[in-house]
Amino acid sequence: MHYYLQLLINGLVVGGIYSLVALGFVVIYKATQVVNFAQGELVMAGAYVCFSLTVQFHVPFLWAFLMTLGFSVLLGLAVERLALRPLIGESTISVIMVTIGLSSVLKSLVQLVWGTQIKVFPQVLPAEPLFLAGVPIAPVYLAAFVLSALLFAVFSLFFKYSRLGVAMRATAFDQQAAQSMGIGIKNIFALSWCIACVVSGVGGVILGNINGINSQLGYLGLKVFPAVILGGLDSLAGAALGGLIVGVLENLCDGLAKDFLGLSGFKEVAAFVVLVLILMIKPYGLFGSREIERV
Amino acid sequence: MSDLLRIENLEVVYNDVVLVLKGLSLAAEAGKITALLGANGAGKSTTLKAISGLLEGEDGAITDGAVLLDGQAVHGRPPEEIVRRGVFQVMEGRRIFQDLNVEENLRCGAFTRPRGEFRESLDKVYGYFPRLKERRRQIAGYMSGGEQQMLAIGRAIMARPRLLLLDEPSLGLAPLLVEEIFEIIQRFNQAEGVTVLLVEQNARVALSVASRGYIMEGGRIVMDGAAEELLGNPDVQEFYLGMGASGQRKSYRNIKHYRRRKRWLG
Known part of the structure; x- marks a missing residue:
């Protein structure tokens, strides 16, 4: 039992990271209708920059973290300006192909600069576990979960109450009508890429602190797909829940498969199995919006 | 009186090939309502989008002529800049943000305005449309067509424009609501x-409601004048108000109708 509780907690922490990355994915999809296949690589970029700052340049971790956020903003701006803006007005499939290309470019750049070996972050938080209801939890896990939840809360409030957040939702619904309100949709696109890069970067830093990083980190993006599709491509709450569900499911299924079937590696597919099942029942995902139809 | 808006010999081309406006000129006098009438496909909506800069997203381009606001050229500027200069278009088909609630829609209308005046503008909109106040937390997509049109005009009021461009506000509304x-x-x-x-x-x-009217056919102005004058014009009565020249319902058997119309369009 204890073992499964541990798996559950692991799942929640990893799920929290999935949720963060899914948030970035959903923001881009909502504002620009672009399915961003480079989301995992944005995670990787953030993780490596933070690693580089702390280990190679000996910047204190907190500063390195903040500088990583700054870097993510710049990365978002650059990607939007160089790769996406020239494609405004082109077909969706071209834009999606560009994001796939972007993922290759980012991955290669990271390998070029940092190589393919696994890198380990310095220990930031104490290794001594905290006990929550008798279950030991590493502080870094707790911090990861709290940070994810906090970021999620911030963005939810942003989209609900700030003028810019409301404008982003308006742009997501109808770009031309948003333009007619005086909303500069190019700025909105740039902003959505910035947000996506920042949340992904944070996800990357957290992951690095837990597991260390290597150049395969980008495949995390693949895990985020089930999460967002599960939640509904355009729903923030869906992204949060989808991420958590995928995180917990893959850990629990993995444990169960090992115990009862003697199978390992079930982790990698569990999420997709559940995804297929859910989409058969709810094709819009758990929270995805259907078109509003007046009768 | 001075003209707030002047359009001079405007030419608009879609997709590099389709010439939609063929040298259109008109003026809107400051503080007055000017009507732009015409059949489907005459280029009315295109004219409005050319003014507000919204052609950009539709592969349309102004190839000749000028749009002058207070004597300053605004054609070719991005739409957000034109809105900031005080031009606000209520698009055809209302185009409200259906996923957002009523008040969020109104906030979008006030996007270019200082935050301090939001409350006051909101009260003004609710003064004109008490029904929107009752529904301010409702998701806009579930409202009736009339309420959506009110919301679309409400958004315009929030923007406090100097020049308001209205594209078919009567579209799909019952006669009482139109009034x-x-x-x-x-x-x-x-x-x-x-x-x-x-x-x-x-x-x-x-x-x-207008003080002056223009009539468009095939991408150019074919007639203009004071509103009463146009209402009394036999051609306008026949082609746009559905009356025969002498006031009775028209008969299609009358060949002269087609000849006159043809000469008119030429």
């Missing part, structure tokens, strides 16, 4: 001194 909407447009025009350029299919209603 209500036009009455509010007239009130807004008189209370705030906002200049209105009104595109309509419903010529009778449009000319009843």
Whole structure:
């Protein structure tokens, strides 16, 4: 039992990271209708920059973290300006192909600069576990979960109450009508890429602190797909829940498969199995919006 | 009186090939309502989008001529800049943000305005449209067509424009609602001194509130004059108000109708 509780907690922490990355994915999809296949690589970029700052340049971790956020903003701006803006007005499939290309470019750049070996972050938080209801939890896990939840809360409030957040939702619904309100949709696109890069970067830093990083980190993006599709491509709450569900499911299924079937590696597919099942029942995902139809 | 908006010999081409406006000129007098009438496909909506800069997203381009606001050229500027200069278009088909609630829609209308005046503008909108106040937390997509049109005009009021471009506000509304909407447009025009350029299919209603009217055919202006003058013009009566030249219903058997119309379009 204890073992499964541990798996559950692991799942929640990893799920929290999935949720963060899914948030970035959903923001881009909502504002620009672009399915961003480079989301995992944005995670990787953030993780490596933070690693580089702390280990190679000996910047204190907190500063390195903040500088990583700054870097993510710049990365978002650059990607939007160089790769996406020239494609405004082109077909969706071209834009999606560009994001796939972007993922290759980012991955290669990271390998070029940092190589393919696994890198380990310095220990930031104490290794001594905290006990929550008798279950030991590493502080870094707790911090990861709290940070994810906090970021999620911030963005939810942003989209609900700030003028810019409301404008982003308006742009997501109808770009031309948003333009007619005086909303500069190019700025909105740039902003959505910035947000996506920042949340992904944070996800990357957290992951690095837990597991260390290597150049395969980008495949995390693949895990985020089930999460967002599960939640509904355009729903923030869906992204949060989808991420958590995928995180917990893959850990629990993995444990169960090992115990009862003697199978390992079930982790990698569990999420997709559940995804297929859910989409058969709810094709819009758990929270995805259907078109509003007046009768 | 001075003209707030002047359009001079405007030419608009879609997709590099389709010439939609063929040297259109018109003027909207400051503080007045100007009506722009014409059949489907005459280029009325294109004219409005050329003014507000919204052609950009539709592969349309201004190839010749000028749009002057207070004597300053605004054509070719991005739409957000044109909105900031005080031009606000209420697009055809209302185009409200259906996923957002009523108040969030209104906040979008006030996007270019200082935050401090939001409350006051909101109260003003609710003054014109008490029904929107009752529904301010409702998701806009679930409202009736009339309420959505009110919301679309409400967004315009939030933007406090100097020049309001209205594209077919009567579209798909019951006659009583059309009257209500036009009455509010007239009130807004008189209370705030906002200049209105009104595109309509419903010529009778449009000319009843406008002080001046233009009639478009095939991408250019074919007739213009004071609103009463146009209402009394036999050609306008026949082609746009559905009356025979002498006031009775028209008969298609009358060959002269086609000849006259043809000469008119030439």
